[in-house]
Amino acid sequence: MKILKFGGTSVGKPERMHAVASLVTADTAPKIVVLSALSGTTNALVEIGQSLSEGKKEQAKGQIDKLEAHYRTFCEDLVKQDETRAKASAVVDEHFEFLNIILKISFNEALNKDILAQGELLSTRLFSVYLEEAGVKSVLLSALDFMSIDEYEEPEIPKIKIKLGNLLEKNKGETIFVTQGYICRNSRGEIDNLKRGGSDYSASLIGAAIQASEVQIWTDIDGMHNNDPRVVKKTFPIEQLSFDEAAELAYFGAKILHPASIWPAQHFNIPVKLLNTMQPEARGTIITEMPNGDGVKAIAAKDGIIAIKIKSSRMLLAYGFLRKIFEVFEKFRVPIDMITTSEVAVSLTIENTPVLDQLLKELQPFGSVELDHHQTIVSIVGNEVAATPSILKKIFDALNEVPLRMISYGGSRHNISILIGGQHKEKTLQLLNKGLFNLG
Numbered sequence: 001m002k003i004l005k006f007g008g009t010s011v012g013k014p015e016r017m018h019a020v021a022s023l024v025t026a027d028t029a030p031k032i033v034v035l036s037a038l039s040g041t042t043n044a045l046v047e048i049g050q051s052l053s054e055g056k057k058e059q060a061k062g063q064i065d066k067l068e069a070h071y072r073t074f075c076e077d078l079v080k081q082d083e084t085r086a087k088a089s090a091v092v093d094e095h096f097e098f099l100n101i102i103l104k105i106s107f108n109e110a111l112n113k114d115i116l117a118q119g120e121l122l123s124t125r126l127f128s129v130y131l132e133e134a135g136v137k138s139v140l141l142s143a144l145d146f147m148s149i150d151e152y153e154e155p156e157i158p159k160i161k162i163k164l165g166n167l168l169e170k171n172k173g174e175t176i177f178v179t180q181g182y183i184c185r186n187s188r189g190e191i192d193n194l195k196r197g198g199s200d201y202s203a204s205l206i207g208a209a210i211q212a213s214e215v216q217i218w219t220d221i222d223g224m225h226n227n228d229p230r231v232v233k234k235t236f237p238i239e240q241l242s243f244d245e246a247a248e249l250a251y252f253g254a255k256i257l258h259p260a261s262i263w264p265a266q267h268f269n270i271p272v273k274l275l276n277t278m279q280p281e282a283r284g285t286i287i288t289e290m291p292n293g294d295g296v297k298a299i300a301a302k303d304g305i306i307a308i309k310i311k312s313s314r315m316l317l318a319y320g321f322l323r324k325i326f327e328v329f330e331k332f333r334v335p336i337d338m339i340t341t342s343e344v345a346v347s348l349t350i351e352n353t354p355v356l357d358q359l360l361k362e363l364q365p366f367g368s369v370e371l372d373h374h375q376t377i378v379s380i381v382g383n384e385v386a387a388t389p390s391i392l393k394k395i396f397d398a399l400n401e402v403p404l405r406m407i408s409y410g411g412s413r414h415n416i417s418i419l420i421g422g423q424h425k426e427k428t429l430q431l432l433n434k435g436l437f438n439l440g
Contacts, residue, residue: 003212005034005181005203009220010277011123012039014077017130023218023280025136030175032141032206035127036182036199037119038074041067048099049115052107061103068096071122078126084133091125113191117144120180120199128178138176141167147184147202149192155184155201157264161209168210179206200258204272208264214271217257222276223285224249224256226298227433231426234439238285240292245381246272248415252337252379253302262287291383296391296436298381301425304352305337305375307405308360311345312367321366322346328362337377338408338417347406349377349419374422375405379415380432386413391436398435402428 004024011017024033037045044067051060075088095118102111120143128140146163148156168177181199186192194201200217207215221229223237224246241249243266250257256274265272266289275284310325325346329336332355339348345367353359363369385391386409395416406419420428433439 001210001212002029002031003034003203003207003215004031004218005199005216006036006218006277007199007220008036008039008041010218011035011127014074016277017078017127019277020127020218021131021134021136023277024131024176025134028175032177032179032210032212033127033138034179034181034199034203034206035120035123037123038071040070041119041122042116042196045116045119049107049112052102052115053112057103061100064096064099064103068092068099071096075126078130079133081133084129087132088126088129091122091129095122110190113193116193117180117183117191120183124178124180131176131178136176137174138178139171139174141177141179143180143183143202144185144191147194147205149184149186149194151187153186153192155194155205155264157205157208160205164206164209194260197258198260200261201264204261204264204270207270208268211268212270214273215265216273216275217261218275218277219256220276220278221256222279222282223274224254224298226437227429228253228255228299228301231301231429232433232439234433237282238297239283241285241287241297242291242383242414243287243289244412244414245291245297245383246287248379248381248412249298249300251302252377252381252415252417253300254298294382294384294388296380296382296385299429299432299436300379300381301429302337302351302377302379303422303425305349305377305419305422306352306356307347307349307372307375307419308363309345309347309370309372310363310367311370325363325366328359331362332359334359338406338419340406340408349375349406372405372421376420376422376425376428377417378420378425378428378432379417380436381415384413386410386416392416394435395432398431399428402431 006020011020048060048063071092079085079088128138131138146160148159150156181202182193184192184194203215225235225237227235229235243262247262250262251259269289272287273284276282334350334353337349360369402424404418408417
């Protein structure tokens, strides 16, 4: 069985949803189709939740009405028959009745998770209505019936496997299943989610749970590119990546793939394909266990980084000093991206976090703490790049005009990372594209 995940832009317009249906029915192989919310919907739902959290109910009402009008128009072009139009309208009625009811309820974070779930619930139900009109038999599975996370917000793959397996067994003989990405239930049984971009994660977890033959991630770009096409003019899609290479690229900023989506597929050795709904004939990128040769494959950039320097000539060489620092980050569940040390200081990087002030307060006893905001991590990724001296020389030659804040070399054989000021990002990516790929 295959897993086919389609992102928000792939289902964001009626004609795009029609095209998705054509891709889903292109062969008779059994498949589970994982859908994101229509493009723009999650942002709209976030704004509704924000308005409600601030007590601005009239503003929230206006936002709900605007989103409902969008879905009414969407349905007019999605389906044409009176019977299916009535079904699509009933779906919209149900979900927006819920959104209007919450205007009368006290807002809390659990309710906010309910709000955010409406996008995926709407897209999958409307897609199922369209499939019905097109004469395509399918089964709609609610992700809330099988997708779950524990108290640490980690997916419960053994439970997912059992629950999803039971649902598939009940519908034995069916070949097309439709379900939601992103949403799940938490350890308390409440509606929750896998965070932004989590539909990729859902697809990979489902693939791992049922031992799928492959996971296909369909977006609006023809595979993983060697550099950021939004910043660099001359880029090209990469035909093949290893799981390790793809994981590095996803974590360090490649937008096409959710960072967490690699490990379930890697753990169960399930190939992942990155494909383009706008150009389904394009080869895209395939991600497998084995690398396809050595050398630099791609460059990725991660914005919004904070660099923290802790300087203490008295304590740095003391036994257990670094352990105590790491324990502070562990306490607040803040991951560290890069780290370098000297005789008197340790520098590390984190993403922006709401607990930053508390974190800094607990670091103060260890020495003077300095912050650099608006930093960017640029990662050069490829099989064995850190073990290839010529590559390091090319990087430094290309960036001789760019001030480097930190360098991470040797932590991974597949990644060389540098930290720069965010204002230098565009120039850095362009210089590396020329220096490493000979593309000006």
